[in-house]
Amino acid sequence: MxxxxxxxxxxxxxxxxxxxxxxxxxxxxxxxxxxxxxxxxxxxxxxxxxxxxxxxxxxxxxxxxxxxxxxxxxxxxxxxxxxxxxxxxxxxxxxxxxxxxxxxxxxxxxxxxxxxxxxxxxxxxxxxxxxxxxxxxxxxxxxxxxxxxxxxxxxxxxxxxxxxxxxxxxxxDGDSIKTESVVSDQLVATPSPARTPGPVSSSVQAGALAPEPPPLPAPATKGAATTAGGRPGALKIMANPASMMDAARSHKEREKSLRHNGRT
The missing domain is CATH 3.40.1050.10 (Carbonic anhydrase)
Structure with missing residues (x-):
């Protein structure tokens, strides 16, 4: 009681x-x-x-x-x-x-x-x-x-x-009053509501976040493949044959230049 x-x-x-x-x-x-x-x-x-x-x-x-x-x-x-x-x-x-x-x-x-x-x-x-x-x-x-x-x-x-x-x-009745959570006076950041992906508007208001564009197929690129975020790492997109030849030619020219600089 x-x-x-x-x-x-x-x-x-x-x-x-x-x-x-x-x-x-x-x-x-x-x-x-x-x-x-x-x-x-x-x-x-x-x-x-x-x-x-x-x-x-x-x-x-x-x-x-x-x-x-x-x-x-x-x-x-x-x-x-x-x-x-x-x-x-x-x-x-x-x-x-x-x-x-x-x-x-x-x-x-x-x-x-x-x-x-x-x-x-x-x-x-x-x-x-x-x-x-x-x-x-x-x-x-x-x-x-x-x-x-x-x-x-x-x-x-x-x-x-x-x-x-x-x-x-x-x-x-103090027995029936539920205790309330103590809220800090500091501002607490709350996550933004999820946004539906869509095309980026050409007129975005100042300070507003533009919605993320939908992912598009990545074009073939020259040079080493990159991971998500642009960092070197595991292959994600395979280069086509033409780009591989260009890369090999560029590599040989770079080695030739280094040997020439070493002799001088």
Whole structure:
């Protein structure tokens, strides 16, 4: 039974009124929200046992380039504490999906903190607010899968928990996601598609490869025969009698010239 199957079974037992804890096994990481309604509720709803679950909590159970405060803790949970899988657990009615910049600014003022303390940018971006709780879980899962800190075959799941009744929904099943091949940033040459031989066009565009002409019968040639590619070697085309006589005559004249040069 996979970890995800164990958790789904524990959740069914919880909903039936008989909470179960997961059996002993490998440790795993849970990234969830800071919402206080989850405290003491998340654990029995998922069957989390004391010595297996490494729980990391961030506002909105988020992790991204602009909101990576939980990434260091997740990495520590995996590489220091030995977590073998990651579960991103969002929940219904998350306050970060109902974020109001006006309300937050009012909270600043009541606390005596100026708006400028949070910079000049958009407060929604600063707090990493979102609208869709499920889409937010999926974004966090995809970020963790692609950030490069975890192996390509590392299982990362996305779950949604109903804050009222504790019912669990799987929105990303890490067991069923096939690992993708890692593609190098370097350009990889791919073979050109096969071309049908034909006559060479008289107007070939600049830079384009002309199609290979069909092989033609080779005419009789003078001199030594050549192999394919023009290199001396085994006979491929036999010279005709006339060409053989010419070659012999040329050879004799060459020897005569060499002897004459040797005497001088």
């Amino acid at each position: 996979t970890l995800l199957e164990e958790i789904k079974e524990a959740n069914r037992s919880f909903l039936a009124g008989s909470p179960l804890q997961l059996a002993e096994g490998d440790r795993f990481v849970v990234l969830t929200c800071i919402d206080p309604r989850l405290t003491g509720f998340l654990e029995p709803a998922l069957g989390l046992s004391r010595h297996r679950a490494l729980v990391v909590r961030t506002a909105g159970n988020q992790v991204s380039d602009s909101c990576n405060d939980g990434l260091r803790s997740i990495a520590a949970a995996v590489y220091v504490k030995g977590g073998k899988e990651i579960l991103v657990v969002g929940h219904s009615d998350c306050a970060m999906s109902r974020f109001s910049a006006t309300d937050v600014i009012e909270s600043f003022r009541k606390a005596g903190v100026p708006r400028s303390a949070f910079g000049d940018g958009d407060l929604r971006a600063w707090f990493a607010a979102f609208h869709d709780v499920k889409a937010n879980v999926i974004r966090s899962v995809e970020y963790l899968r692609k950030c490069g800190m975890f192996p390509a075959n590392f299982k990362i799941h996305g779950l949604m928990l109903d804050s009222q009744n504790g019912k669990l929904e799987v929105v990303r």
